[in-house]
Amino acid sequence: MAQEATTTILLYTHPDCNYSDAQRADFVKDGVEFTEIDISVYPDRIDELVALTGGERITPVIVEGDKVSVGYYGVG
Numbered sequence: 001m002a003q004e005a006t007t008t009i010l011l012y013t014h015p016d017c018n019y020s021d022a023q024r025a026d027f028v029k030d031g032v033e034f035t036e037i038d039i040s041v042y043p044d045r046i047d048e049l050v051a052l053t054g055g056e057r058i059t060p061v062i063v064e065g066d067k068v069s070v071g072y073y074g075v076g
Contacts, residue, residue, distance in 0.1 A: 003026075008033075008034075009027075009032065009033065009034040009062060009063070009064045010034070010037060010061075010062070010064075011023060011024065011034045011060055011062055012037045012038045012039060012045070012049050012052070012059050012063075013036055013038050013039070014038065014039050014040055015040050015075065016058045017060065019071065019072035020059045020060040020072070022074065023062065023072045037049075038071065039057075049061055058070060058071065060072055
């Protein structure tokens with residue numbers, strides 16, 4: 001019997017970022033399960049963030065499996 005693989009969505013945020021707030025609110029509103037990594041709480045994760053963004057300290061960053069999305073684009 002095959003097991004269903006679940007992908008954990010990681011959301012890198014910063015408390016002074018309105019776009020991080022908006023992305024978090026969208027996920028909560030839509031019932032999307034995610035793990036939030038607030039870089040002010042976990043500064044040791046900043047190197048991960050910089051690697052994902054190609055050298056920038058920008059949030060939000062969403063990681064879902066192999067897909068990385070940088071920034072908030074809202075709903076259509």
